Every structure is written in C-alpha cells, then in structure tokens.
Amino acid sequence: MSEKKKTNIILFSGDYDKAMAAYIIANGAAAYDHEVTIFHTFWGLNALRKDESIQLKKGLLEKLFGKIMPRGANKMGLSKMNYAGFGPKMIKDVIKKHNAMPLPDLIEMAQDQDVNLVACTMTMDLLGLQKEELLEEIEYAGVAAYLGDAEDGNVNLFI
Amino acid sequence: MSEKKKTNIILFSGDYDKAMAAYIIANGAAAYDHEVTIFHTFWGLNALRKDESIQLKKGLLEKLFGKIMPRGANKMGLSKMNYAGFGPKMIKDVIKKHNAMPLPDLIEMAQDQDVNLVACTMTMDLLGLQKEELLEEIEYAGVAAYLGDAEDGNVNLFI
Amino acid sequence: MSEKKKTNIILFSGDYDKAMAAYIIANGAAAYDHEVTIFHTFWGLNALRKDESIQLKKGLLEKLFGKIMPRGANKMGLSKMNYAGFGPKMIKDVIKKHNAMPLPDLIEMAQDQDVNLVACTMTMDLLGLQKEELLEEIEYAGVAAYLGDAEDGNVNLFI
Structure with missing residues (x-):
C-alpha cells in the first residue's frame, strides 16, 4: 500500500463554484x-462532459437529461446568485481579472498532476451518460471503489 | 472499542438525490x-418521516413547518432541476427503468443492514418534529453523540 | 505536534441553516x-462580514458582489424554503422560542472557545472582500494551510 497521504473528494454538485x-x-x-481522487457522481458528472454534442443512441428520458444538463464545465451554473447565467459570467470575469484559473483549466491541471478523475458508473447509467460523451483518460468505477x-x-469530502 | 471501520454521514439535505x-x-x-451511522439533521430529518399524517399537539410555527416540509423520502424534491416536481418524477422513472432502488427502498435496506439511523434531537425540536412522526427503530441523539x-x-461526510 | 483531536470544517455555503x-x-x-478550525471560502465568507457598510475602494464587479451578498451572518438566507426572507424569519422565531442560539451568537461562542476562524484569501480576492469588512480576530490563509x-x-467536513 502507498505511504502517500490520500485526498478523496466526491463531487456530487453540478455547480461551477462548488466544482471550482x-x-x-x-x-x-x-x-x-497526496494521492488524489475526485469521484464524480450525479450532477458532478457534467464537469466531465465534452462540450460538443455527441450523437448517441439513447432512450427518451436519457436524451432529455442529456439536453437539460450542462455540457461540460464551462456551461455549469452557480449554486448561488445564478441570475439566469449572469452570475457565472460575473465569476468568470473576476477569475480573469484576478488571474485565477477558470474551471476547465483547473480540470486540465488536475489531469496533468495525475489526479484520478473517476466517473460513477451507476449514476452515468441513471442519467444516460455514455463514455463517448466524457473527457478522455477518465476512470470508471462504483461506490465500492470509492x-x-x-x-x-486523510481528507474525505463530499461536495 | 470495535475494530470495524466506521462511516459516519451527516444528512443535512432534504433533497431526494442527495439523500440517495x-x-x-x-x-x-x-x-x-463498516459500522455505519447516518445522522439526520435539519431538512435531512424529512427522509425519516412517515408518509401518513399524524395528529399531534403542536404550536403554530411547528405546524407550519410540518405542513411545508415533505412527509417522507418519497415526497422529497431534487437539489437541481426540480421543475415543480417533474424532476423527481424523471429520476424515479429512470431508477425504475434501470432497476435501481428508489430512496424508500434504500432506507429499508439500510435498516436491514443495521445502519444506525439517528435523528438529531436539537433540530427535531426546532422544526417541531416528534418521535411519533418518524420511522420506527430510529435512534435519537445530539451533536455530542455524532x-x-x-x-x-474512517469516512466522515456532510451531505 | 498537538495530541488533541482535530475538527476541520470548510464552510463554503452562505446559507444561514448550513452555517448554523x-x-x-x-x-x-x-x-x-478538539482543536477546531472553520475555513470560510466562497459564500461562506459572508458569515464573517461585519453588518455595517464599510467604505472601501473597489472595482465595479467587486462593488457589485459586495452589494448583492449578505452583509453578515444575520442577513443570510436559507438553503431551503427561503420564501424571499420569510423562511429565515421562521427559523429565527423557532430558535428564539426554543432558547437555541442564533447564528451570530454561535459565531461569538466559537470565538470565545478559540475555534480558529479562517478566511480564504483566494476567494476574498475573487469576491473583492477586504479585511476591513470582516470580523476582528480572523485568520487569513489559503488552501495549503487548510x-x-x-x-x-479526525473530522473533516465540507459544508
């Protein structure tokens, strides 16, 4: 077993600020x-979606979820003060102004640092998300692996 | 002291998806x-409510909370895309379609597996919830016990 | 290193009930x-704001965030059933009725008990919050310190 400290984050939320x-x-x-894992479940899976539309065979409900849910990190809303999309714009503006990193860059940085990005297979199934729609180099696992x-x-968080 | 690993979850949220x-x-x-405990506090207490209406002597504010809050797991809304109740219906439909377990079944399974379901007495008091309104075989405790x-x-989460 | 047990809470939420x-x-x-630390980040920083208006030089976006966000614990809304401010009033009424402590008193008690109240400098910068606007005796730190x-x-929670 590794002697490294371990940080395990469940990302349940599909909000831009919480994912940040x-x-x-x-x-x-x-x-x-640390050895770091982010386990994406429910709405948190949206952070892993590619931003282009991928044509896949899906049932009606699954198609509907696919349409309603944001396609990728950049399209996610805020947990507070979303104001029909104006809130996220404000946040992105201050991120830019203060030379902070927007969410898509934070995700790329995590991949560069070998953070394990895991997609929860059970909730992918529920929401009708398929591997083709998600970023490359993602792992797929269930609650047992988590x-x-x-x-x-050492640090376990549910976000 | 038990040598078992321990998982302790605070369920604060009253959302169907988060409770799932x-x-x-x-x-x-x-x-x-693992030895598992779910400590239900604030809106999370609603997951433990019986679904029938129980007549109890209550103050006006407590009656009001009792009316407004969902009576039991099956009546809870979603944290995202609730759409006045349409979201929960969609989720329940996909749960059924994919042979997953709806929340009331997950709670029953937890009881069968001896997960300790605890109701926070301090917030029961605040929200005017009484033992008669909650499921059988629930424990009652405060923050000290948590x-x-x-x-x-080993795994502590706030949901 | 201290032999005390440690509780570390990230307060991300700006909701009255979650902060409670x-x-x-x-x-x-x-x-x-326990040695206890609350690390306030994003909307959780609002719990540390003074309730008076402090005149400071700020950019336009930062001024806007300052206006929109609640000024101090007592002005925060609820995560559920906010009803344009009626929900918080109901909660404050039941807190009073049951002789529980409202949020500002809980914060004061935490300071009296030497709970470390930390403000996240990175998100203060993003939201344009300055030290002059926050309570006295707060610490300032970043994610590395957390x-x-x-x-x-022993107990790590994200709220």
Whole structure:
C-alpha cells in the first residue's frame, strides 16, 4: 500500500463554484504530494462532459437529461446568485481579472498532476451518460471503489 | 472499542438525490462491513418521516413547518432541476427503468443492514418534529453523540 | 505536534441553516477539547462580514458582489424554503422560542472557545472582500494551510 497521504473528494454538485472548490482542493493536495481522487457522481458528472454534442443512441428520458444538463464545465451554473447565467459570467470575469484559473483549466491541471478523475458508473447509467460523451483518460468505477480509497483517506469530502 | 471501520454521514439535505447518495454510500459501506451511522439533521430529518399524517399537539410555527416540509423520502424534491416536481418524477422513472432502488427502498435496506439511523434531537425540536412522526427503530441523539462516532471515523461526510 | 483531536470544517455555503450546522458542530467539538478550525471560502465568507457598510475602494464587479451578498451572518438566507426572507424569519422565531442560539451568537461562542476562524484569501480576492469588512480576530490563509490542518484531522467536513 502507498505511504502517500490520500485526498478523496466526491463531487456530487453540478455547480461551477462548488466544482471550482473541489478542483482547487484537489490540485492543492496533489501539489502536496497526496494521492488524489475526485469521484464524480450525479450532477458532478457534467464537469466531465465534452462540450460538443455527441450523437448517441439513447432512450427518451436519457436524451432529455442529456439536453437539460450542462455540457461540460464551462456551461455549469452557480449554486448561488445564478441570475439566469449572469452570475457565472460575473465569476468568470473576476477569475480573469484576478488571474485565477477558470474551471476547465483547473480540470486540465488536475489531469496533468495525475489526479484520478473517476466517473460513477451507476449514476452515468441513471442519467444516460455514455463514455463517448466524457473527457478522455477518465476512470470508471462504483461506490465500492470509492469506499476502498476513502477508508484509508486523510481528507474525505463530499461536495 | 470495535475494530470495524466506521462511516459516519451527516444528512443535512432534504433533497431526494442527495439523500440517495447518502444511502447508497451507507449501504455500500455496510456491505463492506463498516459500522455505519447516518445522522439526520435539519431538512435531512424529512427522509425519516412517515408518509401518513399524524395528529399531534403542536404550536403554530411547528405546524407550519410540518405542513411545508415533505412527509417522507418519497415526497422529497431534487437539489437541481426540480421543475415543480417533474424532476423527481424523471429520476424515479429512470431508477425504475434501470432497476435501481428508489430512496424508500434504500432506507429499508439500510435498516436491514443495521445502519444506525439517528435523528438529531436539537433540530427535531426546532422544526417541531416528534418521535411519533418518524420511522420506527430510529435512534435519537445530539451533536455530542455524532462527534463521539466521527472522531474515530474512517469516512466522515456532510451531505 | 498537538495530541488533541482535530475538527476541520470548510464552510463554503452562505446559507444561514448550513452555517448554523457548521458552527454547532464546531462548538460541540471545541467543548470536547478538539482543536477546531472553520475555513470560510466562497459564500461562506459572508458569515464573517461585519453588518455595517464599510467604505472601501473597489472595482465595479467587486462593488457589485459586495452589494448583492449578505452583509453578515444575520442577513443570510436559507438553503431551503427561503420564501424571499420569510423562511429565515421562521427559523429565527423557532430558535428564539426554543432558547437555541442564533447564528451570530454561535459565531461569538466559537470565538470565545478559540475555534480558529479562517478566511480564504483566494476567494476574498475573487469576491473583492477586504479585511476591513470582516470580523476582528480572523485568520487569513489559503488552501495549503487548510490541507496542512486537514491531513491530520479526525473530522473533516465540507459544508
């Protein structure tokens, strides 16, 4: 077993700001040499979607979820003060102004730092998301894999 | 002291999807032989309400909370895309279609697996909820009991 | 290194009820002699704002965030059933009726118990919040300091 410290984050939320917090913590922990995993479940899966439309065979409900849910990190809304999309624009403006990193860059940085990005297969199935729609180099696993990591984790968070 | 690994979840949220996540993790951890506790506080208490109306003597504010809050797991809304109740219907439809378990079944499974379901007495008092309104075989405790469990916990989550 | 048990809470949420939960857990843990830290980030920073208006030189976006966001714990809304401010009033009424502590008192109690109240400097910068606007005796730190505390923590929560 690895002697590294472990950080395991469940990203349940599909909000831009909450996903930012998850990825900032993950990137920080990776920089401090933790073994880091972000387990994306439910709406958090949207952060892993590619931004282009992928044509796939789907049932009606699954098509509907695919349409309604944001396609990728850049299209996610805020948990507070979303104001029909004006809130996210404000946040992105201040991120730019203060030379902070927008969410898509934080995700790319996490991949560069070998943070394990995991998509929850059970909720992918529920929401009708398929591997073809998600970013490359993602892992696929279920709650058992999460628990295997988390039970030895130093920092476990649900976001 | 038990040598079992421990998972302690605070369920604060009254959202159907978040409660599902809590109970899926709890049931998974119980299957992996963890000692598991879900501590229900604030809106999370609604997951433990019986679905029938129970006549009890209550103050006006407490009656009002009782009316407004969902009576039981099956009546809870979604954290995202609730659409006045259409979202929960969609989720329940995909759960059925994919042979996944709806929330009331997940709660029953947790009880069968001896997951400790705890209701926070302080917030029951605040929201005017009484034992007669909650499921049978629930435990009642406060923040001290939670901390006693969590300080030796392997997986502690706030949902 | 201290032999005390450690509780580390990230308060991301700007909701009155979630902040209450954070401070109730923090005060409980402090009473049980844990070393306790609440790391306020994003909307959670609003719990640390003074309630008076402080005149400061700010950019336009930062001024706008300052206006929109609640000025201090007492002005925060609820995560559920906010009803344009009626929900918080109901909660404050039941808190009073049941002799529980409102949020500003919980924060004061935490300070009296030497809970470390930390403001996240990165998100202060993003939201344009300045030290002059926040309560006295607050610490200022970033994600590295959080991780340093949390990696040895017994109870780590994201609220």
